[in-house]
Amino acid sequence: MLNNHRLKGKVAVITGGGSGLGRATAFRLVSEGAKVCLLDINIEHANNVKKQIEHAGGKAIAKKCDINSSQEILEGIEAAMDEWKRIDILFANAGIAGEMAPIETMKEEDWERTINTNLTGTFLTVKYAIPFMKDNGGSIIITSSVSGNRIFSQTGFTAYSTSKAGQIAFMKMAALELARYKVRVNAICPGAIETNIQESIHQSPDLKKIEIPIVFPEGDQPLDHKPGKSEQVADLVTFLASDLSPHITGTEIFIDGAESLLR
DSSP states (O other): OOOTTTTTTTTTEEETTSSSSHHHHHHHHHHOEEEEEEESSHHHHHHHHHHHHHHOOOOOOEEEEOOOOOHHHHHHHHHHHHHHHOOEEEEEOOOOEEEEOTTTTOOOHHHHHIIIIIIHHHHHHHHHHHHTTTTEEEEEEOOOOOOOTTTTOOOOHHHHHHHHHHHHHHHHHHHHHHHGGTEEEEEEEEESSSSSGGEEEEEOGEEEEEGOOOTTTTTSTTSSSSSSSSHEEEEEEEEHHHHTTTTOOSSSEEEOOOOOOOO
């Protein structure tokens, strides 16, 4: 845990900041002295987080943002600049699980929705933040996944896993490109975490036809024998955002209690 207000005076932009990992990270960054701009497609959720932060004495703004919209992303980032005149931390976290379906029967629009939201949305979020981070440097953290990077056994996760693998390649390219500006770019790869992303999953009726049964008699989460918590992921993001990780860039960090090592 960080306890020295290492992020005092820093400004963070968080996509998907109204719930799950984004919400937990917002509270964690504020506890270290940061100000946060919460971007979320559900503005009610974002406003609730904003109110809780302000009630605790922190500073936050909230803005509706669909990461499929380059205009809304740009407006969200500019809102942070208008309010605080700087951006030091970008947590590109928003995403969906999307449609779980066999490749053969997956609809093109379902594939495109997942790729556009998770991969193109990450590209746009980083793209529009770069001009505001180049002068002072900073840290960009992307939420990827164990899916598509260590785990390939999840039936029907083709679109999701492809988007998450693409995020890692994008992160590495961005890390080299932005190193000259002292902007670090890393990715976190969570395994099973207690969040609401399951709500965005829809399973195709024919998914069972391609299912490959995998059984772990002793459980599939070796470290704690249960899913991780959003607060644990928030601690990792805060570490990557802080001056405790000044020489870490271009790296994906798995946070899954060794779950993915079984697959």
